[in-house]
Amino acid sequence: MSGSSLRVVVVGGGVTGLAAAHELARLAAERPADGLRVTLIEAADRLGGKVQTDHVDELLLERGPDAVFLRSPFWLELCQRLGLADQVVRANPEHRQSYILRRGRLHGIPGGMEGGVPRSIWPMAASGLLSPWGKVRAALEAIVPAAHPDGDESVDGFIRRRFGAEVAERIALPLLGGIYSNDTRRLSLLATTPHLRAAEREHRSLLLGARRAAHRPAANKGPGSGGRSQSPFVSLRGGLECLTTALAARLSGVDVRPRTRVMALMPTPTGESAFTLALGDGQRLVADRVILTVPAFAAAELLRPLSVVAAMQLDRVNYASAAIVTLAFPAGSITLPHGSGFIVSPDEGRLLSACSWTSQKWPHTAPDGVILLRCHLHATEHATILDLDDIGLERTVRAELGELLGITATPRLTRVYRWPRALASYEVGHLDRLATLDRALADLPGVFLAGAGYRGVGVAECARQGIEAAARTVAVPSPNGVPASVAGTR
Ligand SMILES: Cc1cc2nc3c(=O)[nH]c(=O)nc-3n(C[C@H](O)[C@H](O)[C@H](O)COP(=O)(O)OP(=O)(O)OC[C@H]3O[C@@H](n4cnc5c(N)ncnc54)[C@H](O)[C@@H]3O)c2cc1C
Structure with missing residues (x-):
């Protein structure tokens, strides 16, 4: 001093x-x-x-992060303090459905999921993601005794012992692995999803805990939980x-x-x-x-x-590398399913790890007449995506979109954003x-x-x-x- x-x-x-x-x-x-x-x-x-927004031809392109998950009132309060309250936009409620790509097909992520795990078993019943036994095993979570490990465990280990192998491999691996940029078998439960351990400690079963929470008055449900119909994902109208x-x-x-x-x-x-x-x-x-x-x-x-x-x-x-390939198509040249996009199960062996149907999920990002897609490619130990040049990355993405969504049209704009060693994972x-x-x-x-x-x-x-x-x-x-x-x- x-x-x-x-x-x-x-x-x-x-x-x-x-x-x-x-x-x-x-x-x-x-x-x-x-x-x-x-x-x-x-x-x-x-x-x-890493927070970088491009504005090109009336399009809003996020180079890095494009959404904030509301875990607490903190983000909204910060925006308020900075005079950005009127900029906050929620993900389009009309297109909440998202999908997991498994065995070459898009399967809707069952409703009632929270933080990558089921809160209710009924929406699972109709899902094509799980086999009949996988659904029964997931439902048995309600009677699985609580384990009391002393320290940390992997996210995969936790979900596997509570909900069974199919929920762990077919839902949590792509969903939470995508969010936290790592294989759930390596991800720390306590550092990424401590609420899961806390729920097990408090209620023994996560399904029972969710059922109890559903019956609690709204005021007691904790920050950010109000209004189930509202998406917990927000962004800013002018970009993050x-x-x-x-x-x-x-x-x-x-x-x-x-x-x-x-x-x-x-x-x-x-x-x-x-x-x-x-x-x-x-x-x-x-x-x-x-x-x-x-x-x-x-x-x-x-x-x-x-x-x-x-x-x-x-x-x-650990820091993973990634690339974002953003493509804009004239409306009418491609057709998308209803929803906000899909994530790819790592065992699909694709370079594409997720694709957001950005103009459907975030209508403020593109004018009428333009369909905007944002494709994520994550480097893994098997795929060193950043060895590909921009043309190679674009070609890869378009080939995979062609196979998966039948998209053959030529985009009117392409942007490739490279992110070496950029995604921290715990x-x-x-x-x-x-x-x-x-x-x-x-x-x-x-x-x-x-x-x-x-x-x-x-x-x-x-x-x-x-x-x-x-x-x-x-x-x-x-x-x-x-x-x-x-x-x-x-
Ligand atoms: C592709 C991608 C998508 C993402 N999507 C989301 C999302 O949708 N939602 C979300 O919430 N998060 C997302 N994230 C994560 C989030 O963007 C980052 O975790 C966050 O922005 C990191 O902020 P930071 O300030 O900690 O680090 P950084 O943004 O990395 O800032 C660190 C700064 O330090 C500077 N620096 C480094 N070394 C030195 C030095 N020696 N001297 C001076 N300066 C130095 C760097 O230039 C940099 O500006 C995403 C990240 C990426 C890469």
Whole structure:
């Protein structure tokens, strides 16, 4: 600390870093006596990180995230605070049905699913996704005793023991594996879907728990659960980039430095500040607190000289690569089923992992007369999609759409967005690794980590982590003697 000022440097200007800097700017204005001085450093020439919206020929194209899942009122409150409440749009209720591609056919995802697991068994009865035995086994969940594993387990392991192999392989694997960018056999239950374990603990059976919840008065059902008919997916009319733009526009007093990479983070041997940051432009910056919001593997490189243990934990956060291929067709040149799109079971052996029928799901993204499709390709250990050039990716997608939906028309616009090592996913043991990380960071008071690599991969969770990290930086009394509970990722 220099005199009465507290210098906080936020590294990374994605949604996490912007939310952190915005919160710090707010705190600085609210508590001028704290002498908060905030700097935001971003390597790219634009702010927003993975949140990127293109506007082309009246089309709204999301390069990265295109929807926010409402887990709590947080996102809507944030939009409200940023003056974006009137921008919030819900996914089109007319096209809620989505499908799973299995054995070359689209099967409607049965109603009554929540968080990738059935809440009610009746909609399953008519589903072509499960065999008769698979349906009986799923219904038996109501009498399966609760298990009490001590620690983490895989999402697949949990769903398999509760609902049987078919629900685990034919529904949860494509659905939750797609959302969390990893094989459910590797995904951590406690880090991705802790509510499933909590429901088992509380009700023994998830089906029974859901039945009880359905009979509870609406006011007791918890945040975000109101109105079953409303989609829990929302976006912003002008694109999700409106959020990061709004945050960036409200950084008054913050020293914002785009096109500047942090090359190294060093403890300041003596003097008044805790850290020195070496910047790509040759400058050095001193800081009392540093919030790292860069991907975990980038944070590992910055922290390795300071804490090998922290760097090792950060190295273990897995990031998948992906590509998005967006195609716009003249209306009438292709026909889509009713619904919002489909996800592909990984055992189909296709490069396509999902296809959103964007103009049906989000009517604000395309004018009348245009049908917009957004195709996801996720790299797996078997498919290194990013080895394909853009033409190869487009060709692959069009060939697969031809086979699956009979689409042979030529798109009037194609955009390919490549995302190397971009989707964080939490593997079994993730929370234990974060606990080890927090212990290691307790020896580095003044360093904070937030973002997709830690406690939530979605845009909303990243913003929340950024705000929480900002609050923790000012709660720390001094760079020396920081209580462990206020350092780290929590
Ligand atoms: C294709 C795709 C689709 C997605 N879909 C959804 C979705 O529909 N809904 C959803 O909620 N989430 C989705 N996500 C996830 C979500 O977009 C991300 O998890 C979230 O945006 C990450 O934000 P962040 O700020 O933590 O990280 P980032 O956005 O990665 O920001 C980190 C920033 O740090 C900068 N940086 C890195 N190293 C340095 C350095 N040394 N010095 C300075 N700056 C540095 C980077 O340039 C970057 O701007 C999607 C992600 C992808 C890739």
